[in-house]
Amino acid sequence: xxxxxxxxxxxxxxxxxxxxxxxxxxxxxxxxxxxxxxxxxxxxxxxxxxxxxxxxxxxxxxxxxxxxxxxxxxxxxxxxxxxxxxxxxxxxxxxxxxxxxxxxxxxxxxxxxxxxxxxxxxxxxxxxxxxxxxxxxxxxxxxxxxxxxxxxxxxxxxxxxxxxxxxxxxxxxxxxxxxxxxxxxxxxxxxxxxxxxxxxxxxxxxxxxxxxxxxxxxxxxxxxxxxxxxxxxxxxxxxxxxxxxxxxxxxxxxxxxxxxxxxxxxxxxxxxxxxxxxxxxxxxxxxxxxxxxxxxxxxxxxxxxxxxxxxxxxxxxxxxxxxxxxxxxxxxxxxxxxxxxxxxxxxxxxxxxxxxxxxxxxxxxxxxxxxxxxxxxxxxxxxxxxxxxxx
Amino acid sequence: xxxxxxxxxxxxxxxxxxxxxxxxxxxxxxxxxxxxxxxxxxxxxxxxxxxxxxxxxxxxxxxxxxxxxxxxxxxxxxxxxxxxxxxxxxxxxxxxxxxxxxxxxxxxxxxxxxxxxxxxxxxxxxxxxxxxxxxxxxxxxxxxxxxxxxxxxxxxxxxxxxxxxxxxxxxxxxxxxxxxxxxxxxxxxxxxxxxxxxxxxxxxxxxxxxxxxxxxxxxxxxxxxxxxxxxxxxxxxxxxxxxxxxxxxxxxxxxxxxxxxxxxxxxxxxxxxxxxxxxxxxxxxxxxxxxxxxxxxxxxxxxxxxxxxxxxxxxxxxxxxxxxxxxxxxxxxxxxxxxxxxxxxxxxxxxxxxxxxxxxxxxxxxx
Numbered sequence: 001x002x003x004x005x006x007x008x009x010x011x012x013x014x015x016x017x018x019x020x021x022x023x024x025x026x027x028x029x030x031x032x033x034x035x036x037x038x039x040x041x042x043x044x045x046x047x048x049x050x051x052x053x054x055x056x057x058x059x060x061x062x063x064x065x066x067x068x069x070x071x072x073x074x075x076x077x078x079x080x081x082x083x084x085x086x087x088x089x090x091x092x093x094x095x096x097x098x099x100x101x102x103x104x105x106x107x108x109x110x111x112x113x114x115x116x117x118x119x120x121x122x123x124x125x126x127x128x129x130x131x132x133x134x135x136x137x138x139x140x141x142x143x144x145x146x147x148x149x150x151x152x153x154x155x156x157x158x159x160x161x162x163x164x165x166x167x168x169x170x171x172x173x174x175x176x177x178x179x180x181x182x183x184x185x186x187x188x189x190x191x192x193x194x195x196x197x198x199x200x201x202x203x204x205x206x207x208x209x210x211x212x213x214x215x216x217x218x219x220x221x222x223x224x225x226x227x228x229x230x231x232x233x234x235x236x237x238x239x240x241x242x243x244x245x246x247x248x249x250x251x252x253x254x255x256x257x258x259x260x261x262x263x264x265x266x267x268x269x270x271x272x273x274x275x276x277x278x279x280x281x282x283x284x285x286x287x288x289x290x291x292x293x294x295x296x297x298x299x300x301x302x303x304x305x306x307x308x309x310x311x312x313x314x315x316x317x318x319x320x321x322x323x324x325x326x327x328x329x330x331x332x333x334x335x336x337x338x339x340x341x342x343x344x345x346x347x348x349x350x351x352x353x354x355x356x357x358x359x360x361x362x363x364x365x366x367x368x369x370x371x372x373x374x375x376x377x378x379x380x381x382x383x384x385x386x387x388x389x390x391x
Numbered sequence: 392x393x394x395x396x397x398x399x400x401x402x403x404x405x406x407x408x409x410x411x412x413x414x415x416x417x418x419x420x421x422x423x424x425x426x427x428x429x430x431x432x433x434x435x436x437x438x439x440x441x442x443x444x445x446x447x448x449x450x451x452x453x454x455x456x457x458x459x460x461x462x463x464x465x466x467x468x469x470x471x472x473x474x475x476x477x478x479x480x481x482x483x484x485x486x487x488x489x490x491x492x493x494x495x496x497x498x499x500x501x502x503x504x505x506x507x508x509x510x511x512x513x514x515x516x517x518x519x520x521x522x523x524x525x526x527x528x529x530x531x532x533x534x535x536x537x538x539x540x541x542x543x544x545x546x547x548x549x550x551x552x553x554x555x556x557x558x559x560x561x562x563x564x565x566x567x568x569x570x571x572x573x574x575x576x577x578x579x580x581x582x583x584x585x586x587x588x589x590x591x592x593x594x595x596x597x598x599x600x601x602x603x604x605x606x607x608x609x610x611x612x613x614x615x616x617x618x619x620x621x622x623x624x625x626x627x628x629x630x631x632x633x634x635x636x637x638x639x640x641x642x643x644x645x646x647x648x649x650x651x652x653x654x655x656x657x658x659x660x661x662x663x664x665x666x667x668x669x670x671x672x673x674x675x676x677x678x679x680x681x682x683x684x685x686x687x688x689x690x691x692x693x694x695x696x697x698x699x700x701x702x703x704x705x706x707x708x709x710x711x712x713x714x715x716x717x718x719x720x721x722x723x724x725x726x727x728x729x730x731x732x733x734x735x736x737x738x739x740x741x742x743x744x745x746x747x748x749x750x751x752x753x754x755x756x757x758x
Binding site: 019020021141144148149196199200203204350353354355357360361 | 502503504505506507508509512561562564565568629630631633634637644647648
């Protein structure tokens with residue numbers, strides 16, 4: 001009798017349990033970085049448009065993309081061993097991102113698994129083909145397993161070389177770049193962007209800014225040189241590190257930055273520790289007037305031995321100098337974004353849309369022109385709070 | 392016929408909340424943002440008020456009918472034949488909404504957790520587990536709801552707190568920037584997101600303190616509205632309105648993109664998916680029990696054990712019917728909207744009118 005009661009249970013256990021998704025952990029390779037380059041057939045873009053959607057065998061080998069996957073060598077990890085491992089790479093030539101996975105699988109003894117992605121390197125060559133960029137982005141957005149919090153970096157030249165670069169400090173490049181990005185709280189010119197943030201920016205109007213990295217061939221090191229401005233899914237231009245720092249101030253996102261002024265021929269470093277940004281927007285006859293008020297506070301780091309800075313007069317004079325110098329500098333940066341890029345990375349567009357919706361509805365179809373002709377005024381007020389422990 | 396009175400206040404509150412909040416949460420921010428942009432949170436509140444009125448209507452009807460069970464109300468007011476037809480439509484509405492919800496659920500699970508497991512298998516397991524609970528009776532079901540309520544909402548509070556990092560709450564601006572007809576259309580979306588409160592027909596007759604019911608109804612509507620508002624605002628704050636409307640299930644994508652500094656948990660989906668299982672399962676079981684209960688009374692079946700088996704194949708077939716995700720949302724919008732409009736708006740109004748008239752007539756006769 002008891003057996004009769006147990007039988008269904010046993011049968012359930014036998015027939016209803018099963019695992020379609022079983023993958024042993026040692027059969028997976030965890031892709032931590034993806035480098036996207038153009039393939040050798042990128043010039044055949046136009047030719048592809050002539051292929052009709054119902055053509056048989058459309059996969060004729062057109063290698064538009066060249067994707068390199070980096071994954072850690074798991075055998076170097078383990079108890080008693082180092083916390084990070086050097087990377088191994090798979091390079092594939094493919095016509096799309098999914099094809100790259102398929103090609104990669106043919107070259108790999110393990111399952112390629114995206115869930116632990118940390119770094120996405122976009123080659124500047126790819127960024128010259130907005131159609132290809134859109135294809136790649138759609139794939140990255142559509143795949144549920146892709147880690148949307150991975151860092152995005154645009155690089156000059158072939159992204160593959162950056163991925164295979166062996167940095168001095170870390171065992172692999174994605175640890176290195178991620179560590180670099182985490183330093184944004186200490187250096188103003190680093191502006192980390194995650195994949196999610198890039199999607200949010202791009203979905204609004206196809207514009208975004210991405211950290212820009214170059215390779216110094218003589219010194220053999222990676223150099224983070226400001227940001228790349230993407231407009232309409234294509235590379236539009238660059239801001240150098242100082243401009244990037246200024247942009248961070250304009251965005252009100254700066255966590256830690258430095259401002260230099262010369263006093264009697266000696267450099268005085270002012271470290272910005274806190275920042276408050278206020279935007280005011282006015283409009284007259286369709287012309288946009290923007291007032292950006294920025295209040296910064298921080299401390300003096302160095303001046304000239306024997307000369308004190310801790311009397312009110314000197315500090316006030318310094319504050320004035322810093323404010324003036326920075327105001328002009330910031331205005332210049334705004335002008336660059338207005339005239340050269342016609343892209344607004346500062347967030348004025350969002351501001352108008354959010355706080356001035358009536359005006360936004362009038363100008364939204366003509367935003368670029370409005371922004372270009374906008375009158376942007378930047379005022380900086382500086383407060384020196386500390387001067388160190390010397391007088 | 393009088394029902395046994397055994398459900399306490401908390402039982403009713405938690406049952407209503409867990410029944411209403413289900414898979415709709417996945418896509419709700421997208422639906423709303425597509426229609427109304429950044430005004431979603433405000434529309435949710437308006438929709439909450441509208442739903443509260445409809446909800447209160449149910450209480451009124453049941454009260455006027457002497458706290459009878461749902462089928463008896465239909466039978467007494469509409470007569471045997473019409474009552475049966477209405478009961479069948481009502482059951483169909485419930486079954487459609489839980490079955491299509493189940494398909495959404497299994498699609499989500501297939502996307503994020505069980506990539507290769509067949510849909511049929513996920514559906515079957517879900518239905519069998521559901522039937523097991525339904526057959527144990529209403530008191531067990533209420534207990535289950537009471538426990539699940541905490542299992543669901545304590546972790547979700549932590550998840551949402553973690554999501555707050557990197558959110559830009561100015562994204563909810565601008566407000567009141569749409570035309571009046573847009574608001575009306577959007578409110579209808581919200582009202583459908585509240586589908587599930589018809590479970591009150593089942594709960595109210597068995598409630599213990601009946602005079603406290605309006606208060607509980609109010610509280611549970613507030614809870615659900617606030618929950619939806621928080622989710623909508625969170626998703627908007629993280630993605631902005633353009634990006635929100637590009638995702639099929641923005642709520643899940645939001646949770647996926649939570650990044651906890653220090654990364655003691657790197658991949659959340661496993662945990663969160665396990666949570667969503669309960670979110671959907673409670674909606675499913677309560678809807679299932681309610682349908683089985685109506686069916687039992689309407690066709691004088693012996694008990695829910697039989698009627699639940701009768702309904703089982705329908706759930707399975709309806710859940711499998713849509714060919715793909717796009718079809719699935721099409722089907723659920725078309726069927727659910729027509730059925731819901733009838734069952735949640737038209738039918739209660741008719742019932743209310745008839746019962747009021749009858750009651751007055753009854754009084755006259757007595758005099």
